[in-house]
Amino acid sequence: MATAEENRQVDPESRDGLQVLSRAASALDEIATAPGQLRLVDIGAQLGLAKSTARRLLVGLVDVGFAAVDSAGRYRLGDRLLGLSSADGAHLAAAVRPVIEAVADATGETVDVSVLRGDQMWFVDQIESTHRLRAVSAIGGRFPLLGTANGKAALAALDDAELDAVLARQSSDMARRLRDQISPVRAGGLAFDRDEHTAGISAAGIAGRLPGGHVVAVSVPAPTDRFTLREEVIVEALRAAAAAAVWESAAR
Known part of the structure; x- marks a missing residue:
């Protein structure tokens, strides 16, 4: 019988959560490399993400204060981060x-x-x-x-x-x-x-x-x-x- 630890290791929700965290970290790395210069399309392209996926990711980062976006749609690191x-x-x-x-x-x-x-x-x-x-x-x-x-x-x-x-x-x-x-x-x-x-x-x-x-x-x-x-x-x-x-x- 599989243990609880083994179940957690194969849990699809856990894998999805780790993927989101990995993508968020990669997006923040890109923003930090060129603060105030990259738009959603730039970040999505550099991470190999579909535009809709990149948008959801960046909206989430902005919502929690880890990223900020100006009126021209360019991203920088957020004040909380x-x-x-x-x-x-x-x-x-x-x-x-x-x-x-x-x-x-x-x-x-x-x-x-x-x-x-x-x-x-x-x-x-x-x-x-x-x-x-x-x-x-x-x-x-x-x-x-x-x-x-x-x-x-x-x-x-x-x-x-x-x-x-x-x-x-x-x-x-x-x-x-x-x-x-x-x-x-x-x-x-x-x-x-x-x-x-x-x-x-x-x-x-x-x-x-x-x-x-x-x-x-x-x-x-x-x-x-x-x-x-x-x-x-x-x-x-x-x-x-x-x-x-x-x-x-x-x-x-």
Whole structure:
């Protein structure tokens, strides 16, 4: 006789519920990747959903406050979800704060903390440089994985199965480019962005896991001329950050 647990595993309603949750999570990932840019038809196409199915899904997300839609029909993350994310971000930022304070003291440059979320890096904390000419990113902003020090470092901190899952969501060309950028990071322990994401700005970064599994990157961006002159100091400070006790294991 089948047990209650076995019955639950084959229950069609349970499977349907899991499918809805999976679709909702995928829709939120798409919205977070391009906030305020995607319409219902765009999200439906990217998820491979019929227009009616996508509409029901997005109406539900808007109703519970996880998504919001403007008068032009473009979606962004909702205030309720952002409130939950902000609380999570504040917790992660607090855990890493002593680490970035040490890096800022050692380098005199801006130090950023970002978290891997879906296919982007989400900025949760920053200590600004006191230099008049400095690199600054908005807290709550999102950066791509490709061509950024924090994105490369975070991907390099994933295990092979996790990395394959991220790359599977990319185009074949993007997956190849990301994999090519990760190899030297795993070999050397640090990731670099030399005028790749923003002309005139270079950066270095490390990443590791916090207790709970979050992949968090610490990066130091600076005007390229000054970064080049002080690269050795920046690298030394980041290597010390990678060895800090806050991580579950040392950053690669």
